[in-house]
Amino acid sequence: MTREEIFTTLSGYLVEMFEVPAERITLDAKLFEELDLDSIDAVDLVVRLQDLTGKKIKPEQFKTVRTVADVVDRVHDLLTE
């Protein structure tokens, strides 16, 4: 998957799972402050991303995630590992 594809898929998840308005999803958007996710949402998102990548995601890999771009990077790293 390219970064663009990951972004598109992730945007879909954010809209579907957390009712984030699509127009607010940009690479710079902050998940917790701007897109109104909470820490329990983050856990659900990680589970979903595990299904997508087929890889186990360690919680510490996502502890530092702040923006949409951070998530795209992590997923990209996982897929190219």
Next chain:
Amino acid sequence: MRHRLDRIWRALGTGLFLAAIGIGGSLLALTVFPLIALVTRDRCLRQKRIQAVLHRSLRLYCRAIHALRIADIDMTGTEQLKLLRGAMLIANHPSLLDVVMIMAAVPNVQCIVKGGLWRNPFFRLTVEGAGYIRNDQDPEALLRTCIETLKAGNNLIVFPEGTRTVRGQPIVLHRGFANIAIHAEVDLQLIRINCEPPILHKGNPWWKVPSTRSKFKMEVGDHLDIHNFLGYRYRSLSARKLVEFIEGYYTESHGHGCIGTGAETADRLGSQSGGYVS
């Protein structure tokens, strides 16, 4: 003159009763709680006994406030709350006395308490002794602790506004309470508290008492079956719908002073269920 004296009395009394919470709680934590711990090996039973002591003490406390004419406290019609087991108690939060009134009305309650109180010499012993849940732990651990206590039959008090209500401002709720309810799959008992004229509200020092005696009224609101909110594809969506519903509930009850008749709620739930994704 009489009016002025009455006001001074209420200001003094308010301070006295605030102090009584800190000092009384600490005294209980130093004497009664250790005694209970000594004779009660079972952790669960020990907690129940401590809860019972707090419940009775706070009942007495509320009666004293009322009897000494520091404020009127009206909790008529809240007796049914005593029957609750393993439910979340959700309330608006006009004053510092809210949690006291709820604990006086419901025997087996747990609450989530600001972590800062564990460093506050006035409250440290009480919150520690009563085994309340700290809010400054890892969110997932907090969620697990809350689910455990609910499953054990305790009722969990949460003020979803996160802090005391500020008058005239729109009601915005944190989502934490909804995450707990959705994950634990427990019902929610809504409670409405009204305090007129306001006292011990946010941003107002305790000694600034209003010119007439405040009247607290605690009312039992709707009992929400959590299953009405579980039909969504994701728990994250269920939690959001629940927050929306309760935000609407308290916004309306603030606007009209009183709301939440069964018919209105059924209406609202009915119109919502059309949007369920299962």
